[in-house]
Amino acid sequence: MPVRRFVVEADGGSRGNPGPAGYGAVVRDGDTGLIIAEAAEYIGRATNNVAEYRGLIAGLRAAHEIDPSAAVDVRMDSKLVVEQMSGRWKIKHPDMQPLAAEARTVFPRSQVGYTWIPRERNKDADRLANEAMDAGQAGKQWEPKARPAAPELSGAEASGAESAPSPLTPEPVAPESPAEPMAPKAGWAFAADLSTPTTLVLLRHGETALTPQKRFSGSTGSDPELSEKGRWQAERAAEALAARGTIEAVVSSPMLRARETAEAVAIRLGLPVRIEEGLREVDFGDWEGLTFAEAQQRHPEDLSAWLGSTEVKPTGSAESFATLAQRVAVARDKVLARYPGKTVLVVSHVGPIKSLVRLALGAPPDAVYKMELSAASLCAVQYYSDGNASLRLLNDTGHLR
Structure with missing residues (x-):
């Protein structure tokens, strides 16, 4: 029986870094490109990096619920997360280490690959992250919105194939801010x-x-x-x-x-x-x-x-x-x-x-x-x-x- 293929697109954001934060993730069928699951949540005060990792974990879990034996291609516009989860960059910040460890427990490592994509190709996950932040700041929980079915993709996109990305060269990354709140005033x-x-x-x-x-x-x-x-x-x-x-x-x-x-x-x-x-x-x-x-x-x-x-x-x-x-x-x-x-x-x-x-x-x-x-x-x-x-x-x- 052929192994099912999923594409997980995930993103996270923080309005303040740290500030009000949320994440979004979608699971696509690897053959058709159709979105088959969505996840989003407002997580309160956190950094961009924490929110991005939380989005990754949510996307992997959503895919695992559908088929734990599937092969998963994770696509994110966070070069930091992609490089760290691919094992090419070390995870030094203590806030990131447990999140990365949790992400690795969802699927066996042999079933998951990571690909960096430009932000404009991660619009669905970005949209969900912003919806979650909007809901949270309004004192509500994110709820999925009714939307038309995603159109089927064709050609290389439909098959999930992409041209191989060029090797990523590590570049300066802003220090990962702690997820804890800043000291309050008297x-x-x-x-x-x-x-x-x-x-x-x-x-x-x-x-x-x-x-x-x-x-x-x-x-x-x-x-x-x-x-x-x-x-x-x-x-x-x-x-x-x-x-x-x-x-x-x-x-x-x-x-x-x-x-x-x-x-x-x-x-x-x-x-x-x-x-x-x-x-x-x-x-x-x-x-x-x-x-x-x-x-x-x-x-x-x-x-x-x-x-x-x-x-x-x-x-x-x-x-x-x-x-x-x-x-x-x-x-x-x-x-x-x-x-x-x-x-x-x-x-x-x-x-x-x-x-x-x-x-x-x-x-x-x-x-x-x-x-x-x-x-x-x-x-x-x-x-x-x-x-x-x-x-x-x-x-x-x-x-x-």
Whole structure:
């Protein structure tokens, strides 16, 4: 049986670099040239490079859903992404490395090739990226628009054949800007922004059996349920938040302990729970289930390096605190885009909540090692339309006393 062929065209953009960003991607049938799938999304504040990589990943995933055995020709007008994914340029920036790694996991490398094309030949992906950014800045999610079927291509275009591109010569590329937001101004300094802020009330989940033992409990461990005390804590949080009467939506990590905590509040408020994958806890790898002392005994050098740099991953893990911050920033921006001007309860874990607080303050990465967040504690951050943020509450446990 002949192998099916797809052409993936992807693009991403940022209005500010970093600034409001989005991506677009189309999947074409390799024989007819017809568009058979589209993908686009507003991803909040990010750089052009991050948006371009996100577009690549979305396009590959869309193609994989149709036929995971297909041969894929990726065509992008980003010479940086094409050269890096082709292995000819090194990926030095930490924001790009996990995205490139994720893109490589969608299809086996032998099934994917990369081709640079001029911007004018990437109009469909560019159009989708701009539609996603327009929607996000209007506080909406991108939705596909009705469009006429693409005309069939003929000749070399219909067969997907192209004249071989000339070898690409590396040329100076602007430094890849970090995807993290710039340091916010002091709260009173941006009082001129009279728009209604979006408030994220950050609730750490209640205790599990592992919590009082201070064992590493991340996203690849046993995914424990709430303990009896944890359920009591979730109910107390639900009572306190219901009494405030300001929560308009509930968003949760997909992990069981967070979902159980979120559901306790949502039932009291009469609201549904929306799951956001990006809010899951960091992956602690081989340290999952260990106490700090046990991890220190078994992996002393790795643990010491991890405590010294947020770029270091736990033993056997695929994720550092730096990678977590990037993931959480994307999840945050998706929530802000979906619920502009509203008060949203976000139920998550120690790592993601510390990262959100750090990003709001514009604090250095190692600030995550200098915060204490108790089980079922509350934090709150307000986000303004001009990109500034204001921390309003940190590690509040008054409702548990």
